[in-house]
Amino acid sequence: SADIIWQHCTVVLISPASALCETFNIKMPPNINVLRGSCVTIPCSFDVESRFEKYLDHTCKAYWSDSPSFTSGNAKVKPTKDMTGDLTKKDCTTTFNNTRLLPGKKYYLRLECKNDLKYTFKQASVNISVIGTLTCSAPAPCWSHPPALTWIPNRGQSQETLQENQDKTKVKTSVMNFTASHLHHGNKISCTAVYQKNRGSPDVTAETSLTPDISYSPKNVTVSVSPSGPVPENSNVSLTCSSNANPAVRNYTWYRADGDQEALIGTGQSFIVTVSKVKSTFFCKATNALGCERSRNLQIDFQCNETQEGQRLPQRFKTINEEESSKPKSTTQLLRIS
Known part of the structure; x- marks a missing residue:
């Protein structure tokens, strides 16, 4: 029988933006993909009412939280000055190191200056979701008839490649991307490799599985x-x-x-x-x-x-x-x- 090798999953964040307000506006891209544990930059710009323009100065800071009702004192994520765009130019672009944003949460931006300008942009939020990548590999001893790899259940798009190892042997690899959620926790995912044999002989199959532990x-x-x-x-x-x-x-x-x-x-x-x-x-x-x-x-x-x-x-x-x-x-x- 053939051995099937699992590789670790990678995690990506996606962040859709919501509708804009007529006076206080904030703009964010609908989707941002980033690997778990690496940094993520959220391009962000905003507008304020004209009477507050004069209050945009060097005392302004940007804060993020998963609740629209918050202040700088209870914000969940507090970016430092070098993590944020130039707020005096209405640039709220923020970079988070090691991805401190939690999946399944909506994050809101609050602008606070040491003057009369203090505002939480409740009109728009960043919704965090997770995309997992699963990799299944099986040896391909017969180059002309590599194994067919099948995911059960098939939770997303998959892409197959035939790769060559350093020793010139080959391996068939299937990579499946799927949106991980609490619904997948504890539900088995399996990968099956089917090898074709000579005419008249039954196919040979090998299977392995894992049970996701999703926090x-x-x-x-x-x-x-x-x-x-x-x-x-x-x-x-x-x-x-x-x-x-x-x-x-x-x-x-x-x-x-x-x-x-x-x-x-x-x-x-x-x-x-x-x-x-x-x-x-x-x-x-x-x-x-x-x-x-x-x-x-x-x-x-x-x-x-x-x-x-x-x-x-x-x-x-x-x-x-x-x-x-x-x-x-x-x-x-x-x-x-x-």
């Missing part, structure tokens, strides 16, 4: 309520936060939302609230080493237990969530994309 921030964050049926006023209900993440979630936090105001009310995967006549909206955040994600809002609406005729009205829950989809966890860690 990603929390996904599919949902809130469930127990009990889900009607409950009387002043009764307790349990809220449970669930998510899919690798590495596992290390912290769950609970918030009460009131318009634009958000108040931290507790921590832990489960949280107890007391039902009252006051309409309240809750949500949770799940955090791991790669980032955090919040659930959609859960609103608990209370109706009185008794009507004038003495008939019970049901407690009404308005829950905006979906059941967490269970993902198989792999014990084999042959490929890591982080």
